[in-house]
Amino acid sequence: MSDSPATPLLDTVATPADLRTLKPAQLRQLADELRAETISAVGTTGGHLGSGLGVVELTTAIHYVFNTPDDRLIWDVGHQCYPHKILTGRRDRIRTLRMGGGLSGFTKRSESEFDPFGAAHSSTSISAALGFAVANKLADRPGKAIAVIGDGAMSAGMAYEAMNNAEQAGNRLVVILNDNDMSIAPPVGGLSAYLSRIVSSREFLGLRDLARRVARRLPRPLHAAARKTDEFARGMAMGGTLFEELGFYYVGPIDGHNLDQLIPVLENVRDTEEGPILVHVVTQKGKGYAPAEAAADKYHGVQKFDVITGAQAKAPPGPPSYTGVFAKALIAEAERDATICAITAAMPSGTGLDKFQQMFPGRTFDVGIAEQHAVTFAAGLAAQGMRPFCAIYSTFLQRAYDQVVHDVAIQNLPVRFAIDRAGLVGADGSTHAGSFDVTYLATLPNFVVMAAADEAELVHMVHTCAVHDTGPIAVRYPRGNGTGVALPATPERLEIGKGRVVRQGKKVAILSLGTRLEEALKAADQLDAMGLSTTVVDLRFAKPLDEALIRKTLTSHEVAVTIEEGAIGGLGAHVLTYASDSGLIDAGLKLRTMRLPDVFQDQDKPEKQYDDAGLNAPNIVETVLKALRHNSSGVVEGARA
Template sequence: MTLRPETPLLDQVDTPLDLRKLEPAQLRQLADELRAEMIDAVGSTGGHLGSGLGVVELTVALHYVFNTPQDRLIWDVGHQAYPHKIITGRRDRIRTLRQGGGLSGFTKRSESEYDPFGAAHSSTSISAGLGFAVANKLTGNPGKAIAVIGDGAMSAGMAYEAMNNAEQAGNRLVVILNDNDMSIAPPVGGLSAYLARLISSSEYLGLRSIASKLAKKLSRRVHQSLGKAEEYTRGMVTGGTLFEELGFYYVGPIDGHNLDHLLPVLENVRDSEQGPVLIHVVTQKGKGYAPAEESADKYHGVPKFDVVTGEKAKSKAGPPAYQNVFGETLAMLAQSDEKICAITAAMPSGTGVDKFAAAHPERAFDVGIAEQHGVTFAAGLAAQGMRPFAAIYSTFLQRAFDQIVHDVAIQNLPVRFAIDRAGLVGADGATHAGSFDLTYLATLPNMVVMSPSDEAELVHMTYTAAEYDDGPIAFRYPRGNGVGAAMPEVPQKLEIGKGRIVRGDEKGGKVAILSLGSRLAEALAAADTLVAKGLSTTVADLRFVKPLDADLIRKLATTHEVVVTVEEGSIGGLGAHVLTLASDEGLLDGGLKIRTLRLPDIFQDHDTPEKQYEQAGLNAPHIVETVLNALRHNSAGVEEARA
């Protein structure tokens, strides 16, 4: 156990108002204390580490120079905002990060007035900032909007769509490009810092304005030529030509860890009439903590760790993670099928595509934070005869829904969607939960949708998808480790639209539980309780929500009194499709009772997955209670079932 760091200056700062009482010369010490506090806090809770460490000085400088919260500060992506949370009145709760009832791991409007916009997905800040800025302009509010965009978020098309319209905001919009992987500019030093101060100064901007007015009095062609010359001269020195073309006044690059460089530039931009402005800031992920500096990818998101050694808390040995099962299976299948390729959107290790890439680097593609492009890229590959797997988190695939419809489903192209993080995801909360994929995918003609009950089933579904060339096919699986199922030596090709009975039979009984996905273990546990109460129970693993196994459902519906569907998805998924089948075929006319268990119609806050599923009513006791209520058992029986 380590002692909490000493933070005498930080102890004086509860809000940015306190921060602004400090002298500029004190800010270096404050930043060091803020960094130490963040490391200690994340060490005790786990969470995103490297990105926040990289913006400590930037966080201090922004709150020192701008009048937050009247000036709206938007972090993109929100996991950069841990230092921001500490100095905006939430330090006393920082060690509750990502825990039930504690602080969110992202910015959240309901959490603080200093969080004007929730940001857990990426690349939204410039659009939102433009909205704030234009609203201020229309209402006469003097506040500015400052969008801090980093961690690869500038790779998404939405950021450029926003910049293309940003001129409407004038000087009320400031964009901070947090370049923390040196992807745009080389390391910067004193000369670039001097240039940044110069071109953001009122004197330079004044001269530029005078020159512009003079040029306008000349011919239009001369005016345009002079403007381009000035723009490209600065662009060659600073690298900002692209942003100038999009309507921004570009400043940078500058060292994001040097407060002597940051403060004067931010002050110049704050007071400038020029706008909108983009400030290019170069930072280092993990700055100030050696283990994170040396391995930025491994310290992007971390479990609890020892602050002194950097050693992470080790999880108990157990079954393989679903993402690794997928990646290894796909890599194995690609050994004998040269048409298989894999696409991910900035999540190679999170999706298991890194396993595939290690074996088949020429057929692995990381498109960056660009899910829309990734899906249509996969469609093009499929149209040319390849067998692409688009491996994307459920919550991120939402951003590419139009491409799934227009570019894949309508054209009936055999794109394989490997959808990770299906269902509830624990500490990342509502923004990252895979709640809706079953519903939005199963509405589409031509789409096949599967969900494995365990890691062995995932092997079979990966192989089934590889062999399926008749149109698009998707399979979705949860975050974390499998259940310990025996892994198959040889994958099986599943019959499309066919489920299986895993307990009981279709001949008859009191209760039939139709499970889809990883809640099968809970369905079987519920069956044990029901059988112990004298209620014969059949459990089916449907495997497919589309197409449904209509024959199996019809047989179970006509030979059981109660049918309960169980799924880890929102309303409109399996339960809705089973009810539609029952209604269309008149199965409800004979008194059959159908009950659907699914995720509740709310956005569930972050907590452990176990508590989230308990809150959602998707555990064995809730299944039992649903059955007993359907059979009109008395309350004593319900309480007994809960026990």
């Protein structure tokens, strides 16, 4: 870490209005200072760095040219928004990024008027910007909508769905394609920059409009030919044919780090009557910070780091991560079974499938940011006799729910879902929390839904998925490290729908699903010390339920508590439904359910998040004691009944 850098010019800019008072010749210095401040801030907090460094000049140019916030600037995903936050009145809090009570690591409507649309998932910006643009058009209000979307996010079908509909916005919509990895057009150079300035100029567009009006007077075949000739010529020279076919006027590619190129092009785009317009900008992820430029991932996501050396703070040694355990277990299964293959949606390292890919490149498929396609692709593989593992974060699997229902569950296809980042996820906050997967999967006929209590259980569950061929099956596991239990040398095939008694007692029963088991055991220690003999059950399965074990446990204990790392509608709801349907409620059952509260929890340290959620050992003890003190019998749902 290091002290804040000297930023004399940036110190005079609190908002984009201040920025727009500067002379164009001052913008280079401002961008350099903005880059230095971004590096210093992320060195202090950790977070997403490479993406933001790549758009420093672009961020400066957009706020300089357009009248934000009246012109609505929408960042796709939001990984790259830290320089934007510094320029839009939040510099004094930039060193609270991703901390409890601090700035979000993504754009957030409640945080600033300069964040008109919240984001953290990919490929939503064009749709949202189209909504803003059309709303202004319908209300006859001034103002443009500018969507900044990376080339990676363009791998999602939603971006093209929005572009296909974008002509309705006219010139009020500007899409800036930030191409920072894969070039989809000829290289940037002096000629292409010159052409971009020419084709975005008022003079060129005026001539083009004149040519169109003349062409309309020609016979229809000649009219169509003239239009195609214009588009084809510019498409061949500048790579814009695809975007033209979707109804956009294409400008680019231009150097996204050259303010002398960016400013005049964006000014032309701002002032034109042509539209919608797509501006293709080529940038370098990690630009201006040597350690990021040299890193394979361009320092996409980093821990706190030393600004001088780039060395990131290392976590203390501990148990392996759940993601790492999953990857190792899946590799072992694939070594035994040639039909096992793996699918990821642009997250090979995040899901551990990068390691699987090293071993089995022909059986690994990264489909890009396309979760819907990933699920249906996996369904096709399963229908043809393969054993696909679809490894997707819980929060991203939400994007493919129709495919899970229609293409997998209804057809009862044996797709294996490896659901990473289940439960709360710390600094990434509510947008990335895996709160809902048990609720939205366990409600589906034919599904098997498991949750690993520790890393050894995860190994067993990966094996169980591999050999389960009678329908869809899912295993969920959290972000972070395991508990340190020994991993099994040989995995065990779990009996579907059967839980296990981890600790036997007589008065109180805690039925756990997932990694709250450790807290359940701590609570049992405390309750035993109070003279309340406590049973702890690891149910393993949210669906199908171990009804025999649940019935035996509920009928032999005075109080029972379910606990899970998921939203309402999950395990607790299924246990309550079973208790109701089987008549156990009529027997005076005292049952409480503990689950995530019905709110979107902001970012914080995971242990603080679970404290706030009321899902740690003291909360379990409190729930049991309140239930025992409750004079009336019956069923009450809620951790703090």
